[in-house]
Amino acid sequence: MSRAAATFALLTAGLGALSAADSLFVALRPGVVPFVLLVLTILLSTGSGRALVGRLGLSDMSESQKTLAGMTLGLGMLSLGGFFLGAAGLYKPWAASALLAGLWISGYSQLVPALESLAPDQSLLRERPLAAAAVALPLIAALWMCLVPPHQYDSLVYHLALPQAYVREGRLFAPPGIVYTHFPQNGEMLFTLALLLGSDLLAQMYMWLSTALSIWWVFALGRREAPMSAILLASLFISTHAAVLLMSSTTYVEPLVMLWITAAALSFERWRQLAPEGGEARGWLILSALFTGLALGTKYYAGIGAAAFGLRLLYAWAFDRRRERVEDLLLFTGIVSALFAPWLIKNWICVRNPVFPFLYKYFENTGTGWNAELAAGYFRVLVEYGHVGGFFHSLINLPILLLRNPLRFGGGMDVLGDLGWDVILWLLPLGAWAASKNKTLRGLLLFCFLWGAAWFSSGVVLRFLTVLVPILALLGACGLVRLWEQLAPWARWAVGSSLAVMTAAHVFLFAFVHSTFGSGSTAFGLEKREDFLTRRLDYYACADWLKTHAAANDKVLVIGEQRGYYLGANHLPSTVHMPNLFVRRANEAKSGAALLGALRAEGFTKVMIVPHEAERLGAGLGSLTPEGAKNWKILEDTLKTEFAGRGCVVGRL
Numbered sequence: 331m332s333r334a335a336a337t338f339a340l341l342t343a344g345l346g347a348l349s350a351a352d353s354l355f356v357a358l359r360p361g362v363v364p365f366v367l368l369v370l371t372i373l374l375s376t377g378s379g380r381a382l383v384g385r386l387g388l389s390d391m392s393e394s395q396k397t398l399a400g401m402t403l404g405l406g407m408l409s410l411g412g413f414f415l416g417a418a419g420l421y422k423p424w425a426a427s428a429l430l431a432g433l434w435i436s437g438y439s440q441l442v443p444a445l446e447s448l449a450p451d452q453s454l455l456r457e458r459p460l461a462a463a464a465v466a467l468p469l470i471a472a473l474w475m476c477l478v479p480p481h482q483y484d485s486l487v488y489h490l491a492l493p494q495a496y497v498r499e500g501r502l503f504a505p506p507g508i509v510y511t512h513f514p515q516n517g518e519m520l521f522t523l524a525l526l527l528g529s530d531l532l533a534q535m536y537m538w539l540s541t542a543l544s545i546w547w548v549f550a551l552g553r554r555e556a557p558m559s560a561i562l563l564a565s566l567f568i569s570t571h572a573a574v575l576l577m578s579s580t581t582y583v584e585p586l587v588m589l590w591i592t593a594a595a596l597s598f599e600r601w602r603q604l605a606p607e608g609g610e611a612r613g614w615l616i617l618s619a620l621f622t623g624l625a626l627g628t629k630y631y632a633g634i635g636a637a638a639f640g641l642r643l644l645y646a647w648a649f650d651r652r653r654e655r656v657e658d659l660l661l662f663t664g665i666v667s668a669l670f671a672p673w674l675i676k677n678w679i680c681v682r683n684p685v686f687p688f689l690y691k692y693f694e695n696t697g698t699g700w701n702a703e704l705a706a707g708y709f710r711v712l713v714e715y716g717h718v719g720g721f722f723h724s725l726i727n728l729p730i731l732l733l734r735n736p737l738r739f740g741g742g743m744d745v746l747g748d749l750g751w752d753v754i755l756w757l758l759p760l761g762a763w764a765a766s767k768n769k770t771l772r773g774l775l776l777f778c779f780l781w782g783a784a785w786f787s788s789g790v791v792l793r794f795l796t797v798l799v800p801i802l803a804l805l806g807a808c809g810l811v812r813l814w815e816q817l818a819p820w821a822r823w824a825v826g827s828s829l830a831v832m833t834a835a836h837v838f839l840f841a842f843v844h845s846t847f848g849s850g851s852t853a854f855g856l857e858k859r860e861d862f863l864t865r866r867l868d869y870y871a872c873a874d875w876l877k878t879h880a881a882a883n884d885k886v887l888v889i890g891e892q893r894g895y896y897l898g899a900n901h902l903p904s905t906v907h908m909p910n911l912f913v914r915r916a917n918e919a920k921s922g923a924a925l926l927g928a929l930r931a932e933g934f935t936k937v938m939i940v941p942h943e944a945e946r947l948g949a950g951l952g953s954l955t956p957e958g959a960k961n962w963k964i965l966e967d968t969l970k971t972e973f974a975g976r977g978c979v980v981g982r983l
Contacts, residue, residue: 357855361477364532367524368539371532374430375404376444377437382407384440386613390604393447395550399617400437400444402543402593405520405536405586406624406669407433412519413672416502426526451549454558461562468569468837469542475579476534478849479859481866482580482746486893489581490530491903493522494895504680507894507902507911512686514673516628517583533581540585541578544592544800545569551596555770556808564807568800572750572839577796583628584747588797590625591635594618595777595801598639599770605658612658619662623669630688631785631794636666638780642773729755746843747793750836753829754802760809761802771808774801863896864976869940871975873897879973880936886980887912887934890944890951901938906950912962913952922964929965930983937969940978 379400383391391399411429415421455462480490488510495505504511524533545565553561568574577584597618604611622639625632643662647655674684683693765771778798785795810829814822844850848865851857863870869888873896876886886901888894889912894903904910911932919925929937944951954962969981 357477357853359855360859361531364476364529364535367527367529367532368535370430371405371408371536372401372539373441374434374437375408376401377404377440378407378433379404379437380440380444381437383617386616388613390611391613392450392550393443394451397444397447398543398546398550399593399597400440402547402589403617403620404433404437405540406516406590406620408523409516409519409624409627410669410672412523413502413516416496416519416522417672417676419501421497421500421502421522421526423526423528426523429523458558458562461566465545465562465565465569468575468840469538469545469578471837471840472541472575472578473535473538474853475844475849476531476538478579478844478847478852479863480530480534480581480895481847481863482582483893485581486867486895487903489518489583490521490525490533491893491895492518493525493533494898496522497525498898498900502676507905507908509687509905509907512677512681512683514627514630514670516624517581517586520586521581530581534579537580537582537585538578540589541568541574544585544589547589547592547596548800548804551600552804554600555768556804557811560807560811561804563810564800564803566833567754567803567807570750570833570836571754571799571803572836572843573747573793573796574750574799575836575840576746576749576843577793580746582746582793584793584796587625587629587632588799590621590628591632591797592800594621594625594635594639595774597621598642598777599773602773603770612661615658615662616665619665620669622662623666625797626666626670627673629794630685632797634781634784635777635797637784638777641780642776744791744793747791747796749839749843751792753832753836754799754806757806757810758802760813761805762809764808764812765805768808771805775805778802778805867893867896868942868977869893869938869975870896872938872940872973872978872980875973875975875980876936876938884935885933886936886938887929887983889937889939890942890947891938891940891978892943892947897938899936902934904944904947904951906947910952913954913958916962916965917955917958919958919961922961922968925961925965926968926983935983936972937981937983938978939966939981942977 376397377400379402380396381400382403383396383399388396408429411433412426415425415429480486488508492505492508492511492515495508496502499505520536521530521533524530524536545568548564548568549561552564556564574585574588595618597614601611601614601618604614618639622632622636626636640659640663643655643659647659677686678684681693683689686693761771762775765775778801781798782795810825814825817825844853848862852859852862860870860874864874867873869891876884876897876899880886880899884899886897886899888897888901888903890904892903892905894901897903902911904912912929915928915932916925919928966981969983971979971981973980
């Protein structure tokens, strides 16, 4: 190469770097630090997890599978580490850094083998560049959308609001006004660590990582049972599933449950394959139990998976009365229970109900302000999309509703879990056909049936079924590839083009939802984070003002707004799931002055009112008596306005 050619190449590279700095870097700049922290998390999770997996003695596990299992298990170790930091009152940045450093040191020796283990998978993907690109591009789009500030309802009500309260307090405790604090929170423990490291974008990236690892599990273990064409097709179905893509760039914890349930199911089936041979196969069962316990510690509904595995182990023992089957059942149950126990113990200490809010008829004195009526109302909200017209009528209409009207199973922000189901559900009969010829696929199909039956019987939102997407995609892809061999050319064209259109429609839905949110302007650096949040949230202008104007001892009473995450000051949000303090105090007070004194006695120094959201929530916030309304009107008239923003006002008591 001539000197002139080399000079031109270097100058071109410099021009490209300048162009990127002028345009691309402006959009990517907010995500640089979170992305570096994400890579660090991946490395330390992989190393520490691989070290633990190596002790299971699984000689049949490939090096790349060991890396995958290690990374998945390492995320669980990070979550459990977050729990014990909170239990010890060590929610401090230095403690979070020490936890990461400890995991890094424990797995440092495994990093080089982990990186070397990826070579065979990379070779397989390089042989199919178009298929690999089709799977990767939607995932890259979802990662890019992680740059949009968290704004989804559940994220701001509790998925991030709880970690924020924990960080402010420096420990695990029960923040008043957030009833969800007594739910399992392995996901929130990861978010707490992300906030301690200074980034809520990192919290969203953790959910994206969960989706990427779910696809890798299907790719790594699925190819034992199916041709590579089916595995790549399944990976494409997962990466373009609209609900999965949308939740992968939020702090909704469904992707994390999806990862651990997918890993648990595939590990369980691998154990079933090897169990007759004895030896080291039980390591796969231990892995399945570990992942199941981590999932159950993230969401209560993962108990469906735990019950399904337990029933199958019990069934195996019923037909094989050997001692080994009893040991399998006891081992699985013991590991799952041990990983779930921290949350049971925490709930018993805090509210005297280990499985709050379940069994509320037996644990009525929970200390949360809930009574049986309020608890029953909460569960009615969960199942409000349930069996219209009766159980059997809904069962008969279920296939049509799932394929043509999935929004029937979840409104509001639950709509994120309703989109993109048509392909994998349409292919499910083909998956059942493929499973008839394969023991492992048959076990996965049975697992999906048990989970689906529990989901339908409970009548809850479709979002809670998202955890099955990887397994359903694998089943459907196996059936489709098997059918493809029997199709005439015209039929292949009809099936292939139709599935391509539906898959493209899923990506369009993903883009459409973000367009509706107005995410694009922020994701591409055209709008600042503060401007986006001010446009999306009525209360954000007041929250932003309070960041610089609230004193250390200020306590804010929030009227009409549940989404308290962006309120950095100590505050009590409104809620629709328990009695609101401002309603109770107004109704009890003898006068407006007495109401003011009662609120001051509770420690409140400021009031933030969000009128439009209060009007939207309406009676859900509670009802003021005529005397209570009069007292509240007097209080409002005496408040000294300190700040008025778009859609909110802050007053001093």
